[in-house]
Amino acid sequence: MTAPLLKVDNLCISAPSGPIVQGVGFTLERGRTLALIGESGSGKSMTALSILGLLPPGLSHATEGGVIFAGEALPLGEERRMRTIRGKRIAMVFQDPMACLNPFSSVGSQLDETLRRLNVTAREVRRERSQRLLTEVGLPDPPTILRRYPHELSGGQQQRVMIAMAIAGEPELLVADEPTSALDASVADGIVRLLADLQRRHRMAMLFITHDLAIAARLAHDIAVMQRGKVVEIGAAQVLMSAPRHPCSTRLIGARRMLGAPRSPAPTTIESRVLVANGVSVDYAPRRLFGRPFRAVEDVSLTLGAGNTLGILGESGSGKSTLGAAIAGLIGISGGCMTVLGQERTQRLHTLQGSRRRECQLIFQNPYGALNPRLTIAQLMAEPLALMGVAAAQHTERTTVALAEVGLERQHMMRYPHQLSGGQRQRVSISRALLCRPRLLVCDEVVSALDTTVKVQILKLLKRLQEAYGFGMVFIGHDIEVVRWISDEIIVMHKGRITDRFAAAEMEADERDTWTKRLLACTRVPSHSPSTAHACG
Amino acid sequence: MNLLQDIAFQLARALMQAFAIMVIVFLLVRVTPGDVVDVLAIEGDLTAEQQEVMREELGLDRPLVTEFFNWVRQAATGDLGQSLRYGRPVADMVGNALPTTLTLAASSFIIGLVLAFSTALTATMTQGRFTTSLVNLLNIWSIAFPTFCVGVAAILVFSIWLGWLPVLGAMIAPVVIIGIDNAGQIAKPLFEELREAANSAHVRTARAKGLHPVRIAIAYLLPTAIPIALALSGLILAGLVAGTLTMEVLFGLSGIGSLTLQAIHGRDYPVVQGAVVVIALGIVAINTVMDILHRLIDPRLAR
Structure with missing residues (x-):
């Protein structure tokens, strides 16, 4: 031809x-x-x-x-x-x-x-x-x-x-x-x-x-x-x-x-644990009157030290986002107990109390949905400041400093979320979460919607900020390489349960659970001829 | 939930709505100050004793609850009582008035639907300026000109100036006027929905498959528009009650609207109750049918 x-x-x-x-x-x-x-x-x-x-x-x-x-x-x-x-x-x-x-x-x-x-x-x-x-x-x-x-x-x-x-x-x-x-x-x-x-x-x-x-x-x-x-x-x-x-x-x-290249893990500090969960389960209320509740998370135990990152890996429907929301206190737990920032939470009292509510922040996958489209970036950033009781006169200064930290400039402050790119919006979300100086940050698929290059920038940014402020981070994701790069320890979830847990550096080791191996096989860049593509996995 | 359960649920809901409506209608008529005897007394100079006797005969002195259940029991067997004023069975009076109103409502509804669907669909498929303007014109027309204004103007122009139609009793003018009004109310939202559907991913897929535009319109665009068309139709059918009432009065048609209005003026409770209940049950029935249709057409509503 x-x-x-x-x-x-x-x-x-x-x-x-x-x-x-x-x-x-x-x-x-x-x-x-x-x-x-x-x-x-x-x-x-x-x-x-x-x-x-x-x-x-x-x-x-x-x-x-x-x-x-x-x-x-x-x-x-x-x-x-x-x-x-x-x-x-x-x-x-x-x-x-x-x-x-x-x-x-x-x-x-x-x-x-x-x-x-x-x-x-x-x-x-x-x-x-x-x-x-x-x-x-x-x-x-x-x-x-x-x-x-x-x-x-x-x-x-x-x-x-x-x-x-x-x-x-x-x-x-x-x-x-x-x-x-x-x-x-x-x-x-x-x-x-x-x-x-x-x-x-x-x-x-x-x-x-x-x-x-x-x-x-x-x-x-x-x-x-x-x-x-x-x-x-x-x-x-x-x-x-x-x-x-x-x-x-x-x-x-x-x-x-x-x-693809593994990163050296942060030193583990046992003394300052920001999150301890013991046999936690989360139920969703039944959809019908006498139906059985749906158990989204079952018997999950984990710990996270300050300055460390815990990666939660799983496919959609594995319960990883539910677990994240439960850690942040957005939804209640149905069993077990969870200590967040030193406050014990049970079935009856699931919201975080007092300053802890501020010290635990959540960042979502879709920054466009998480930012109020009717407010400018400056107004969006002023909201948490006002809640913390910072005087209005200082808002501009604090906002400028916070935005500079995530690589945004003064000119972005007067824009609306739709006038920013996806990566810039996610930077705003991160910056807003960090205004409260959190000790625990829950990131739910925060880079999944971003391009590879922007993804890498955001990941580096999160890592740099973590080193500067020493917050503990729960990083939820489905992309193995992203989760491995940012995490020190990783748990793998499947159908609401933890099926595997390991240090990020040991991901490739032989003793991995079959489910983890399956996830690994899917993302591995092969030795590359398209004719051998079918051999992968 | 399966289909039969869904339909059973809709029917049960309709039944409860019907009962609630009967309670409300019954009370509404009775909280209006003055009864039929008061009205007759003013018209015919009755003495106080005569008024007492009349009230006793008509059962107006009995407790409301007893009266209500009597009425419901009789209504269930098709007996809506007798007119206090004329002594005729209410069922007959309503039955005589119903065909006129139904013809008026049904034909104007069909005209409205056909007009709205044809303009909205052509505007979507051609994306032309003229067809789009037509949709907007219909929409503005129905907002700007209430039917009774157009009705008066139509009588002036077609009956008095041109002499084409009789002043009273002609059906064509009110049917067209309400029809256009209905079309105006649904054409615009229908068009917006269709235009959105035309730019949707599944229509793009259909084009990528090489399907014919007519096939795309029938299998892809119309089903998207049907839920909103059903919802809007429900609203329009309810609005038709008010619409036909003014038109009946204006054009001298003896439909259910004029009957109700006369009965209200004369405090003829059984007639008001009977007419309003028939209309209300009609609306409940229509809405129930709409909901069931919606459920049948959109497979995603199956839970």
């Missing part, structure tokens, strides 16, 4: 506010995988959407440049002509499968309409094909799945259904836009393996958009790095990973490397 299957040539996309993608170009051969990586806002998703002519309203292609598919220029702006290509020759898998499936119809009817559009006329043939597709994407018991509605499936199952619909038309090119970023690590791993497998079996070309370098390295033959609407570096995955040339690629790879 001489001509490439896909040739993106000088592609330009502009919004009313300015250009989003400027002169992007790359080629993709049949049967190969190209990963498009970059930070959020780099234009990688828009590039992907424009290949199917699916740009959101308000964005438009420039006249020069375009996309050449199998030797012909794609009529990007023409809905009617694009429709003959979509789903048949180019298919797409999106990021958030829950939002992408039609909530009003069953999996069966969504697969059915896909096949009907592909001119499979006989009803029985469509049904039989649907079942075969579901089997192919690794879903057990297809007849049951076909009857289900999207909300009755797990995130991983939903994404598999999306993939089944995408491959239904035997497309020559599959565009996958961050298909794993809304999923748990082990589920994401399954999806990546499935995509690699399907790509090989169907000899499809795949354009894989991601911000996760590890996944890109596992899947792709070639990697293109995007920054601010431009491709800054493109090359074979192996070469790019080992010897990146552009600063942006270096930064992305360096960030991953920093997380």
